[in-house]
Amino acid sequence: MNSRRYTAIASVLVAVLWLGFATPLLAQDTAAAPSFDVELTGDYGYHLPPNIAPEGTYPHTVDSLIDILHYFMVVLFVGWGIFFVYCLWKFRQREGHKADAKPIKAKASKYAEIVVAIFEAFLLIGLSIPAWASVRNEFPTEEENPLHLRVVAEQFQWNFHYPGPDGVFGKTSPAFLDLATNILGIDPADPNGKDDITATELHIPVNRKVIADISSKDVIHSFAIGVLRVKQDAIPGMRIPVWFEANRTGNYEISCAQLCGNNHYSMRALMIVEDQGVFDAWYAKAAEGPEEFDEDELDD
Amino acid sequence: MSHDEHHELSFIRKYVFSIDHKVIGIQYGITALCFLFFGFCLMMLMRWQLAYPGQELPVLGKLLGEEFFPGGVMTPDFYNSLGVMHGTIMIFLGVVPLLVGAFGNYVMPLQIGAPDMSFPKLNMASYWIYLCGGCVMLASFFVPGGAANSGWTAYPPLSVTATTGQTWWIIGMVFLITSSLLGSVNFIVTIVQLRAKGLTMFRLPFFVWSQLVTAFLLLLAFPPLEAAGVLQLADRVLGTSFFLPEGLVISGQQLVQGAVPSGGGNPILWQHLFWFLAHPEVYVLILPAMGIVGEIIANNTRKPLWGYRPIVYSSIFLGFMSFIVWAHHMFITGMGTSLSMFFATTTMIISIPSVVILTALVISLYKGSIRFNVPMLFALSFLPMFAIGGLTGLPLGLPASDIHLHDTYYVIGHFHYVVAPGTIFAIFAGVYYWFPKVTGRRMSEGLGKIHFWLSLIGMNGAFMPMFFVGIAGMLRRGYDPAAYAANENLLGMVKMSSWSVWMLGVAQLPFILNFFMSIVAGKKVSANPWEATTLEWSAPSPPPHGNFEAVPVVYRGPYEYSTDDRKDDFFPQHLQAEA
Amino acid sequence: MSASVLPYTVKPHPVTGVYSGKLGTWLFLASEVMLFGAFFSTYVLLRVGAPTEGAAVWPTHEQTHLSWKIGGFNTLVLIISSVTMVLAWAQLKMNNFSKARLYLIVTFVLAGLFLVVKLTMEYYPKFEAGIRPSTNIFFAAYFVLTGLHALHIVGGMVVIGYFIGPGASLWKKDPEYFTNRIECTGLYWHFVDLVWIFLFPVLYLL
Structure with a gap:
């Protein structure tokens, strides 16, 4: 009986030692982690x-x-x-103690x-x-002047499609698709598509509501903006709207939350929340030269 | 049907192609324990990549070959394969075969006083089909491109366009489903038809009830997955497009007609068919575990299980409800308000019977006389572990909080608390508890306690951090958590989780040692070493072919412990009351 | 060794009123209902949710090239085979083995006829015309559903063939047991017919 108690105590001791071993690991430096390419705004941790x-x-x-x-x-x-x-x-079982089988009213x-x-x-x-x-x-009504855009997922990148200054999206079809110049397959003959913006970073103005239609070109992805508590699967063959609003400028991460292939883990995009003025300037510039803009982004 | 000629059977008929439920139960048990350990090893590999992303895996990295470990570093594809195979092996080849195939097969006929299962040959077929399915799964590691790598949920279109391993996965699943279906028919018929005289439904041990409900779940929930598997196989092999909409563009290539799909399919359809199985599957994993824990708690508190009838009704209710909660796995596919409200409500309702069962098991401790032997330690720790697993299901079952937690490590932590320190602890409890019945010997208590304490710490060390990193937003199925800047401060806990998993691996050594040593050198014990009341303990240990020396007759309920008028504190079901 | 004899393999259980094989067959059929239920739900969902324009529009009757006459003929064949299956069982109940065997052979031949019609008059011309399961979503469903049903027919034929041939020796040893087995086979066979009776209107008529 005694030897059994000793084994039990020894086991607990080993367990405590293990925790003592694990705790320093917990606090260990994260220097081994690769350096991140953007400085995120806000405080991230175990919360x-x-x-x-x-x-x-x-x-x-x-x-x-x-x-x-x-x-x-x-x-x-x-x-x-x-x-x-x-x-x-x-x-616990011990001398002089017996179980009581009488039914208990609980x-x-x-x-x-x-x-x-x-x-x-x-x-x-x-x-x-x-x-x-x-x-x-x-969803925000048109009186609230929301920003409309489309999010098109593909392995392993997020594409953001803005209608441009005219506010109308160009027609899209897989038939016009070209990886280098026309990643969304915008119909070149459609005048509405001339000023459309294709980007791989999400620019949104601060304090303005956004309606985004989520879709996918290939497999199921999931559009997740952690800081806005937005998560919506991007499902091929469907276009599903979500809405959100940010009230703090800065750089944030967009992630893919649904396994979509081998590079799923790195399918992320940057969300840049900026003042309306800065956003307007970017919007105007991007609408002028989509090709040029694409080149820059593809290097990313 | 020559039952009388068995003593003349050859070795092969007796131990390999046996139709005796006990031999089949042992075959299931050994095979499934091996699979369980193998599935666990896959996880230990994955944890290396998570703790030390992109760093060379010591020793093993070189051995596993350049295809999957170029320069000793795991590829993302191989990481995804490991994820799929860990999930599939643990659930379909490890835990379910242990709970149903091994414990169900071995213990259930003994507990109902039956000479064997109703269809012994079918029982044998179940095992061999299961083994074939397992071999197909394992073999898929060696096909070009490696094993399936589209998640254990195999969502199309990704799974339809994936490498050959996915086809093997589907074929393996069809084998496993078929095996489960044959098994479940056998279980239900046996429980309905072959109970001993006097053993009414409400005198059945709770374990038998849990097996009955489980068998119904397997019988009715698995066929839709089989259908889904056939459809996905058709999509992959025949070029149909059940799950593929029109106009898919994969890797910049439009899938044109003829080459692949005509379109017109729906990727969400797969998810419905899959989760229609996979949610009842959760209760397949937990109900028999509750059954084992119930048996052991009643035995080691030396008093009847509290609220036997509410527990039984709750498990039946759980079984029914589990068929109408499946879409709570799919809230963020874009589900509308009314539909999500329905599934959230059923999900909240299904939490009630689980709470009832857990509460009843805890109240059973009250006014007992608790013996802390190894099976009881595992059974007791099942309770808080399952409680954590169950409680953390709440934020996932409510659509709003699910938005943030969906597909994060929180989900992983939640279901692992249910299945790993929950169900697997119940399995360990069952192994220690019924080992004397199977071998006539007891396992060592000392080694058992080391195994228990180390496992308890290892399990919690592995899964508790997942809640913290999950709330912080770290996503599951990520090959490299350091790919997101937001995860920068979370890597410490990820490391702690990994080290705990490896410690947990080491903690299984005393168990393996104990298991094999006790078969040959364990302390010999009587037929009823735990002084238990249920029928299996009235048979000799190990029970002979045909199980009982005389046809058993049952006179009372399953847990008559500490009844006043007896010298012993237990009153076995098969003993007649003295006049 | 009295404890080792399995009860209720032949005689019905006094409380449930069935022998184990029959209960098992009913349970198996319940799972089959779930299997085909999933296929039918898939069909309904895909058809209801089919796009109204583009390449994936649901084909019209003219485009499916399915002849209700051939389908109807096969329906009739299966219904008759169900009747002969019942007759075989009834003859066994009346202790008339040779007539029962004859009815079993008729059932077997009718099942074979169904398959021959299916293969030569339906599948083959479609393959000739270049129609494959991948042609469109309708043919995907058509081939998978009817193919799976045909596999069930083949399975039934194997069992019936077994009882015409080697399995028949059981009749001499234990006639009641043999009759029970034919009854279970019959239950399965009616189920396979029933599936076709659902498939025929869904695919050929609606």
Whole structure:
């Protein structure tokens, strides 16, 4: 009996030693990591990424839902854990202690279950459904002057298609596609397409709503802007709109969240949120010389 | 059907092509444990790339060859293959065959007092088809381009345009599905038809109930995946386009008619068919695990399982509900409000029976007399681990919070807590618990405790960090987490996770040692070493062909522990009450 | 060794009222329903969601080149084969083995006729005309659905053939067991017919 207890204690000791070994690793420098090519705006770490959406829009509901859920989970788990550990200690097998098989009335657990169910219903109806309805249905109206653009995914790059100053997208078809000069397949005969902008960086003006239609040329990708809590699968054969708004200028990352092939891991793009004036200047310049612009971007 | 001639059978008929459910159960067990370990090794390789992206893999990197490790560094394609094969092997070749094929096959007929399964030859066929499927999966590593690399969910169009390995994956899956279907028919018929006299449905041990519900899930959820597999195979081999819309442009090449697809298909269709299986599959993974844990907790608290009927009703309810929650895996495909509301609601509802079962298992500890032997340690730690796994499912089941957490490491952490320290701990508990029945010997408690504590630490060290990096937004299936600037500060925890996984690997050595040493040198024990009540312990250890010396008759419920009027604190189901 | 004899392989269970083989067959058919259910749902989804313009428009009846006459003839063949299957079982119940065997042979031949018609009058001319599963989404569904059904027919023929040939010796050893097996085969066979009865209107008429 004693030797068994010693093995148990020894095992715990080994475990503690292991944690002691793991902790320095945790704190180890990340110097081995490659140097990153952009300086991101905001603070990233073991917490939610920065949220650059205006107060009161759905990305903040998403965050508060995540926060509330985790407090709720911790409370449940700790309460439950205290009872669990108490049982393990109090009812351990020992001299003079016998199990009691008489049925137990567990009213407390019944009430706890009901409370959990009600709370889940509240989270679902009170927070999740309105937020989702906002994501899917509450698109900005034309009076709010949203910026329209298209996001076209392909292995392994994000293409952003702006309608240009005329505000109308040119017709596109796979038939006109050319990797070097016409990556979106814009119809060269369509006058609306003449001033269209093709970019591999997402430029958006600060404090202006954006409606983006997400689609894909080849396989399923997922358009994710971490700082705006936007995530939408890009599905070939479909064009799915999302909307978002940023209220802080800076450089942010766009990522692909759905496995799309061997270079999926590096399928990222830069999102540049800039003042309306800076954006307008870029927009005008880009609309003039799309080819030239493409060349620059392809070097990236 | 010559059951009486078995003592004259040749070695091959007795131990290789056996129709005895116990031998088949052991075959399943050994094979699946090997697959489980192999699948785990794949993960240990992946963790190297994650912890030290782009650095040469020591020793192994050279051995594994230039195709997949140019200069000793893993290629992204190989990383993706490892991901697919880890998932597929762990679920379809490791855990399910262990829970259903091994424990179900070995223990269930004994617990219901049956001489064998209803269809012994079918049972044998299940095993051999399963083994074929496993071999096809393993062989796919050696085809040009390597094994499947489009995610274990095999979403088209990526999977349709992927290398040959994907075709092998589908064929392997068809084998595994067929094996499961044959097995599930056999299980249901056996439980319905072959229960011993007096063993009514509500006197069944909870483990048998869990196997019954699981068998129904396998029976009804797997065929749609088989259909989906056939369609994807047609897309890959016959050039059809069930999952391909018109006008795909892959690598800048328009897929023209004749060369590939005519279009008109729908990539989302695959996801519906796939998740229609894969969500019930989650309950296939967890229900039998709960069954094992229930048996062990009742036995080692020396008191009846609390709330037996609510537990049974909850598992049946879980089974039903699991068929109408599948699309919560697909919220961000662009689902509308009403549809997402429906699936979010069913998802919240399905969490209730899980909570009921977990609560009942914890309340069962109250006023017990808890023995801390190795099976009980594993069974006990199942409870908090499964609780963590279950709770972290909530933010994923609500569409709004899922937007941020979808496809991040949070998801990985969530389901691994359910399946790894949850189900796999239940499997270990089951191995330690039923080992004496299978071999007549006990496994070493000392080595078992080392195995337990190291595994507990290793599991938590591996999966807990995933919640933190997941909330921070690190995406899953990333070959190189350092490719994103936002992940710069997260790499420390990624490393910690990797080191924990390798430690977990080392922690399995005492188990392997214990397992094989105990077969030959373990302490010999009586037929009922745990002083348990269920029928399997009334048979000799190991049970002979035909299982019982006399046809068993059952007089009472499954967990009659510490009833007042007896000297022993347990009252086996097959004993008649003294007058 | 009394404990090692499996009960209810031949006699029905007193509570459930069926022998194990029959219960197993029904369960197997339940999974088959899910299998074909998935195929039919796929068909419905793809057809309802088909684009209204472009190359992937759903073909019209004229473009599918499917003759309802050939399909209808095959439907009739399968229905008759179902009837002869029942008759075979009924003859066994009446202890009339030779007549039962004759009906089994008729069933087998009708199944063969179905396949011959399918291959020579439907598949072959289509291949001749350059139609492949890859031609369009309709033919993809057509070939996969009917092909899978044909495989089920072949499976049925193997089983029926077995009971006409080597499996028949069971009748001498245990007539009731043999009758049960024919009953289970019949259940499966009716299911295969039923699938065709759904396939025929869906593919040929609608």
